[in-house]
Amino acid sequence: MQTEHTPKSTPAISRGRGIDRVLDLLSFLHTHGRPIRIGDLVKSLNAPRSSTYEIVKTLTDAALLETTSDGKLFFGKALYFYGTDYLREHDLVRKGRDEVDRLALATGETSQFCMLHDNKYTVVHMRAGARPFGISSDIGTQVPLPWTASGRLLLSHLSAAEIRSQVSGNDLALPNGKEIDLEEFVGAVEEARRQGFCITSGLVDAYTHCLAAPVLDEESKAIATLCFVIPVDTSQKRILELRDILVESGRALSLSAPARQANLA
């Protein structure tokens, strides 16, 4: 499941395929998030200079990249068009976006639509709530799965063993320095599946709850999640209210009825 073109252990510089260089370039540009000078790019990618120039030229001609006014590089128009095409053809994501916008408007809470990408929790769409609260993560932001409620749902179709192998050691270390216990996490995933929703508190930061509901595919596997990011001081009553709204929205987007016996235990 590792992406093959980014050898983790060997940042070594070897003769490489042009394609792989391109993929690395784009991927780096995404995590970097801002325009970058070509020299820095060469250093960051640890790629041969002349090849990089060549590739950048090719990509720029094809409008996959653009040069900003101050000579830096970033994504170009073609990628915008391709992204739009993706959205047009991809019902689920399109509906998910609409639902997020609707939820944020209706509840005033910061809402997100998330999917698994690169084996990470990834924000596909988000809309900030009414009160400007904290820093809401941008679209495309990736976070280790154990840090989020959605992460627990997105893994909930896997067996305990599979979960253990998916979560690399690093991912269990929270931003606040604490470490999540692996077995506890496996249990939480299990519980999330049984309940059909998940709530976590103070994981990514100390001041928020994370409240998530799954979107299921035909086989009742969570292919995406909807979630609210809400202040810790939210009342229990309000939390439950939001949870019900979220679960309902998730069900509406799902391709199958939950099939789980939702409220048994």
Place this chain on the structure above:
Amino acid sequence: MQTEHTPKSTPAISRGRGIDRVLDLLSFLHTHGRPIRIGDLVKSLNAPRSSTYEIVKTLTDAALLETTSDGKLFFGKALYFYGTDYLREHDLVRKGRDEVDRLALATGETSQFCMLHDNKYTVVHMRAGARPFGISSDIGTQVPLPWTASGRLLLSHLSAAEIRSQVSGNDLALPNGKEIDLEEFVGAVEEARRQGFCITSGLVDAYTHCLAAPVLDEESKAIATLCFVIPVDTSQKRILELRDILVESGRALSLSAPARQANLA
């Protein structure tokens, strides 16, 4: 200015760079506009089969492509993220989109934000008007420059000679079979620049006017346009009213004052 990786005259199949194959693939997928089977892809691209399989695998692993439920290929999540990144960093396009949405809402008319791409008029964003009228072109749609009012504005920084060389013979043939006279077109471009807006009638189809205003960069060159697509039977008064709104919006997005003596002649 031709994209180098698509030799027009030689659809020949020769040993090619992987990168170029990828660019061709993406570009084709965009114009195709729908998921496609890999076999058809091979035929359409006239590319070696084994290489295509290899490339598709690589791109799929990197999430640039995705396989649909019925085994067809289309753009993947990564491209959606890259497109979002583009939008986030690209002020002009972001503002242009907002303005289009605003205009469509305020006037009820179908509105578009357009730019030059691949030497074609390209719809960067659009929003359908209040009355569902005709077929509004999707985002990413490309049309020969002479067919549109925007096209005249987007070329208006060029000399007559440059314009002649930009417009290839094919582009002058309208969908209705008629042919635009090249010199007439050059004149229209000139006039569009002088006036700071442009109106065309019955070009792409017989039932619409196309009304466009430029967005200028620091050197007063049109880098984009805003436009309305309106029914032929719109009253003259209404047209002028919409024109003023559009010109004003274009000015607001511009990086320079029009600098042209707008209403001289």
Place this chain on the structure above:
DNA sequence: CGAGATAGTCCGGTATACTGGACATAAGTA
């Protein structure tokens, strides 16, 4: 002015990516 970064071009040798073709399935169809 010299020293040190940075952007960008150019070129020849060679490691290897790309390709054609063979092969294995499976589905449709006549």
Place this chain on the structure above:
DNA sequence: TACTTATGTCCAGTATACCGGACTATCTCG
């Protein structure tokens, strides 16, 4: 059954894409 059409894998030879390194040209800073 036999024939066609599609997807997909694998392999070895060679055309060539990629890389290292040399070279220019700016720019900045001391």
